[in-house]
Amino acid sequence: MSDAGTGTPRVSVIIPHRAGTEVLLGCLDALYAAPSSVPFEVLIVDNGSADGSVDAALARHPGVEVLRLAENQGFAGGCNRGIDSTRREYVLLLNDDAEVRAGWLEALVGAADSDPTLAALQPKIRSATRRDHFEYSGAGGGLMDLYGYPFSRGRLMDDVEADRGQYDDSIEIFWASGVCLLLRRAALEESGGFDELFFAYMEEIDLCWRLQLLGWRIGYVPTAVVHHIGGYSLDRRVLRRMLLNHRNSVAMLIKNYSAAWLAGVLPVRIALELAILGAALLRNPRRSLAVALALPWLLFKLPPLLRARRRVQRTRRVGDAEIAARLYLGMAPVWYFAFGVRRSCDLPDIDRVLHRPLWPERLAAGSRLELEPRDHRAAYLDQAPAAIALVRAAEVRALSACDFVRPVLDARCGDGTFARVLFAGWPVERALAQDERDRARAASTTRYGRIDLAAEASAHPGEAARANTLLVSAATAAPLALAAQLPGLLRAEGSAFVVAVDPAVFECFPGVAALRRLGARRAAGWWRAALAWLFHAGAAPDDWRLALERAGYRVEEVARIGLPVPPARLERLALFALCGEPLRRALRRRLLFPRLHRLGARARRALARGEVAAPAAGDGALWARLWRAQRVR
Numbered sequence: 001m002s003d004a005g006t007g008t009p010r011v012s013v014i015i016p017h018r019a020g021t022e023v024l025l026g027c028l029d030a031l032y033a034a035p036s037s038v039p040f041e042v043l044i045v046d047n048g049s050a051d052g053s054v055d056a057a058l059a060r061h062p063g064v065e066v067l068r069l070a071e072n073q074g075f076a077g078g079c080n081r082g083i084d085s086t087r088r089e090y091v092l093l094l095n096d097d098a099e100v101r102a103g104w105l106e107a108l109v110g111a112a113d114s115d116p117t118l119a120a121l122q123p124k125i126r127s128a129t130r131r132d133h134f135e136y137s138g139a140g141g142g143l144m145d146l147y148g149y150p151f152s153r154g155r156l157m158d159d160v161e162a163d164r165g166q167y168d169d170s171i172e173i174f175w176a177s178g179v180c181l182l183l184r185r186a187a188l189e190e191s192g193g194f195d196e197l198f199f200a201y202m203e204e205i206d207l208c209w210r211l212q213l214l215g216w217r218i219g220y221v222p223t224a225v226v227h228h229i230g231g232y233s234l235d236r237r238v239l240r241r242m243l244l245n246h247r248n249s250v251a252m253l254i255k256n257y258s259a260a261w262l263a264g265v266l267p268v269r270i271a272l273e274l275a276i277l278g279a280a281l282l283r284n285p286r287r288s289l290a291v292a293l294a295l296p297w298l299l300f301k302l303p304p305l306l307r308a309r310r311r312v313q314r315t316r317r318v319g320d321a322e323i324a325a326r327l328y329l330g331m332a333p334v335w336y337f338a339f340g341v342r343r344s345c346d347l348p349d350i351d352r353v354l355h356r357p358l359w360p361e362r363l364a365a366g367s368r369l370e371l372e373p374r375d376h377r378a379a380y381l382d383q384a385p386a387a388i389a390l391v392r393a394a395e396v397r398a399l400s401a402c403d404f405v406r407p408v409l410d411a412r413c414g415d416g417t418f419a420r421v422l423f424a425g426w427p428v429e430r431a432l433a434q435d436e437r438d439r440a441r442a443a444s445t446t447r448y449g450r451i452d453l454a455a456e457a458s459a460h461p462g463e464a465a466r467a468n469t470l471l472v473s474a475a476t477a478a479p480l481a482l483a484a485q486l487p488g489l490l491r492a493e494g495s496a497f498v499v500a501v502d503p504a505v506f507e508c509f510p511g512v513a514a515l516r517r518l519g520a521r522r523a524a525g526w527w528r529a530a531l532a533w534l535f536h537a538g539a540a541p542d543d544w545r546l547a548l549e550r551a552g553y554r555v556e557e558v559a560r561i562g563l564p565v566p567p568a569r570l571e572r573l574a575l576f577a578l579c580g581e582p583l584r585r586a587l588r589r590r591l592l593f594p595r596l597h598r599l600g601a602r603a604r605r606a607l608a609r610g611e612v613a614a615p616a617a618g619d620g621a622l623w624a625r626l627w628r629a630q631r632v633r
Contacts, residue, residue, distance in 0.1 A: 008448055011040040011109060011182075012086035015094050018079035021053040023097040023229065028061050030099040040092070041115045046084040048072040059617045065507045074199035075178065083185075083193055091188060093204075095231040099128055100180070107224035111170070115359065119187035119216030120208055122176035123224030126163055133162050135228045138177025140167030141220035142205065143344065145328040147269045148249045150175065150205055153220075153354060157336045166345070168222045170358040175325050176203035176218050180226045187216050192311075197304055201241065202248035209256045242290035246273065247297050254298075255309045261320045270295075272331070274347045279337075295337075295449045334431040353462070389503060470496040483551035486629075496629040497552070500544040544627060546552055553629040560625055 014030065017024055024044075031042065042061075046054045046068040054066055067085050069078065083091055090109060094100070108121050125138040134140060139160065140153035142551060153162045153173075176182075181204060191210050194203045208218050250273070253266055273291050280287035298305070328350055335341040335348070345354060470490055515524035548555050 007039045009039045009041040009088055010090050011038060011090045011105065012042050012082075012088040013084035013094055014045060014079060014086065014283045015042065015052065015096050016045045016047055016075055017049060017096045018047045018072060019049050019053060020096065021051060021056045024053050024057050025060060027055055027094065027096050027098055028064065030101075031094070034062065034100050034102045034104065036105045040105065041086070041088065043067060045069065045078040047074070065099045073332055074196065076194035076196045076198050076200065076203040079178075080193045080196060083188060083576055087184055087185075091183045093183070095179045095228060097128070098179055101225045101227070103224060104180075104224040107221050111219060111221045111358075112182060112184060114474050115217075115219075117217050118219050119191075119211040120176045121182040121219045121221055123180050123226045124163070124167070124174065124220075124222045125177055125179050126225060126227050127160070128227040128229045131227060134160050135179070135230050136160060137179045137228060140222070141171055141173035141216075142177055142208075142302065143328055144174045144205065145330060145332045146324065147272065148253045149248070149332050149450055151328075151332050152177075153344055156347070157333065158341060159336075159342045161343055168590035170222060171220050171354075171357050172326070172356045173218050173220045174212075174353070175205040175208040176220070178225075179228045184216075187211055187214075190214055195308060197308065199244065199246040202252060206248070206255065209252060209323075209519055210312055212326070213256065213312065213318050214503055215317045217358075238268060239286045239290055242287055243293050243297075244561045246290050247294035250294065250298055251301075251305055254305050255312050256311065258320050261324075267353065272333070272436070276333075326353060326356070362466060375481045388503050408409045425525045428503070442481040469494060472496060472498040483547040486548075486551060486553065486631075490631070492631055494594050494630075496548075496627075498544055498548070498556070498627040498629060500625050500627060504519065548627070548629045552632055554632050555627050555629050558626045558628050559627060583616075 014173045015024075015027065023310045028042070043065045044054060044057060044067070044176060044328055046066055048069055048071045054068075057064060058066065069081060072078075073081065079093055084504065090112060092105070092108070104123055108123060112118050122138055122283065124140060127135040127137045134152070136155055136158075139155040140163075142150060142152050144150045150605075151157065153167045153171075154163065169547035191207060191214060192483060193207070195206055196201055200204060203456060250266075250269060253269060273295065275457050277291040280291075328347065330348060332347060341347055344350060470486070486496060512528050515521075515527060545555050
C-alpha cells in the first residue's frame with residue numbers, strides 16, 4: 001500500500017469506489033497534495049467498476065493498493081472488505097468524491113488520541129460546488145430524532161445552510177458521516193463493523209448507534225474540513241436512493257431500540273411512513289413508490305433483521321434512556337414540512353443536543369462561542385405548558401428586554417425551559433459553558449432548572465448556589481412561599497423577575513366563556529377554578545407586590561404584558577393546545593410522541609401577525625404585570 005507521511009502508517013485510508021475516473025483522480029490528488037504529519041496508507045476498494053477508473057488511478061498513483069471485488073457489494077460490504085484487509089490503529093473511510101484540505105488528518109487523529117472513549121469522528125463537511133455552504137451528507141455533525149429521521153447541524157431535510165462559523169464547536173454527535181469517517185479499530189472489532197444488509201445509506205448511522213450502545217462516543221471536529229460533491233453515486237432524487245434511505249432507517253429502529261421503546265416508537269414511525277406515502281403521491285410519486293417498496297422489503301427481511309437485533313441487544317451496555325439524551329425528541333420532518341422550519345437550530349427544544357461539548361472539562365473560563373440569534377418568542381411557545389403558551393410567549397417578549405446576570409434559576413416553569421430560552425435570547429447551558437465558576441454553581445443547584453416551591457428552603461444549597469437572577473413564570477401561584485424562600489435562592493444583590501398574571505386570564509380558557517353564555521355561571525366558576533388549579537396559576541398581581549414588599553424587597557413594575565386577541569380566538573387556540581396536556585401529565589413527560597400540547601401553526605401565525613404585544617392599561621384579552629424585586633439595602 002502507498003504510504004504518506006513519514007514513519008509507520010497509523011491510519012488506513014479506505015476509498016470504496018464504483019465508477020467515475022475524474023472524481024477518483026480528484027480525490028487522490030487532493031489526498032496526496034494535502035501535507036500530513038500523520039503517516040497513512042491508501043487502499044481503493046474496487047466495487048465492481050467497469051470504466052477503467054481504477055487503472056487510471058494506478059497509473060497516476062502507482063503505489064496505491066487496490067482490492068478488487070467481483071461485484072458491487074455496496075458501501076457497507078466494500079468498507080467491510082477493506083477493513084478486513086488492513087491492520088492499522090485507525091481506519092478512515094473516505095468517499096471517492098471527497099476533497100480533503102490541509103490539516104484534516106492531524107485534527108481527526110489528534111482528537112481520537114486525546115480521548116480513548118471516542119470510536120468515530122467526523123470533520124466539517126462542506127459542498128464542493130458551493131464551497132461556502134455545508135454539504136447534505138453530514139454537514140456540521142449528524143443528529144437524529146427519536147423516530148429515526150437523521151439530519152445534521154447545518155442541514156435539515158433538503159435545506160442546507162451557509163457555513164458562517166455557527167457550528168465551529170467540537171461536540172458529541174449521534175452519527176458521523178461516511179463521507180469522511182475516522183474509526184478506532186478496537187471499537188470496530190467490538191461492534192462487528194457495518195451491517196451489509198443495509199447495502200448503502202444509513203449504514204454509518206446504524207454503526208454509530210451500535211457503538212454508543214456499547215459505551216463508545218461519537219465526535220465532530222470542525223478544524224478538519226472536507227469538501228464533498230454529494231450524490232455522485234446516486235442522486236437524492238433517484239428512486240433507489242430513496243428506497244434505501246426509507247427501508248434502512250426503519251431497520252435501524254428494529255435493530256437498536258429495546259423492546260419497550262420499540263413498541264412505542266415503531267408504530268408512530270410506520271404511521272409517518274404511510275402519511276408520507278399518501279402526502280407525496282401527487283407531488284413526488286417516486287417518494288411514495290419508495291415508501292411502498294420499503295415496507296414489503298422490511299417484512300421480507302424481518303428474519304435476518306431480528307437475528308441482528310438479538311445480537312445487538314445481547315451485547316449492549318447502554319440503556320435507551322441514555323441514548324435518548326443524545327436524540328432530538330421531536331419529529332424533525334413534521335416541523336420541516338408542516339411548520340416551515342428550515343434550519344436544524346430552529347427546531348423546538350433542539351439546544352439539548354445541538355451543542356453538547358465533546359470535552360466539557362476542557363472549556364476554558366471565559367471562552368465564547370458566537371451563536372446565531374434565535375426567535376426565542378416562538379421557541380418558548382413550543383416549550384410552554386399548553387393552556388398558557390401564548391401568555392408565555394408574551395412573557396418572553398417582555399423579559400427578553402431585561403438584563404440577566406448569571407447564574408439564572410427559574411421557579412416552577414415546567415421543564416426548565418424558561419431560563420434556557422430567556423437568558424438574553426441564548427440557551428442558558430451554552431452561556432454557562434463559558435464560565436467555569438458558573439458551571440460549578442449549576443452543578444450544585446438544579447442545573448438552572450425547575451425549583452419546587454413546595455420544598456423547604458433548606459433543601460436548596462447554600463451561598464455558593466444562590467442565583468443572581470430568579471425568573472418566576474405566570475404558572476406560579478404561591479407568592480408567599482416564594483417570598484419566604486427568596487433569601488435562600490437569591491444573592492443579596494440579586495433580582496427576581498416575576499410575571500404576575502391576572503386571574504381573569506381563565507375567562508378566555510376553553511369552556512368558561514361558553515358556559516357563561518349558556519347562563520351556567522356557577523358551572524363556569526367551578527370550571528375556571530379547576531383550570532387555575534390544573535395549571536398552578538391564579539395569584540393576583542397585587543398579591544405578588546404585597547408578599548414581596550413584606551419580605552423586604554423593593555418592587556417595581558417593568559412592563560405590562562397582554563395578548564390583544566379576541567377571546568373567541570384565544571378560546572379556540574387554547575382548546576387546540578389543551579388536548580395534549582392530560583397525556584403529557586399522565587406520561588410524566590416521557591413521551592414517545594411529540595408534545596401534543598404545542599399550539600402549532602395557528603399560534604405561530606398569531607405571533608407572526610404581532611398579536612403578542614404590550615397593550616395600554618386596561619386593554620387586551622389577557623394581561624399581566626412584570627415585576628422586578630430587589631432586596632432593600
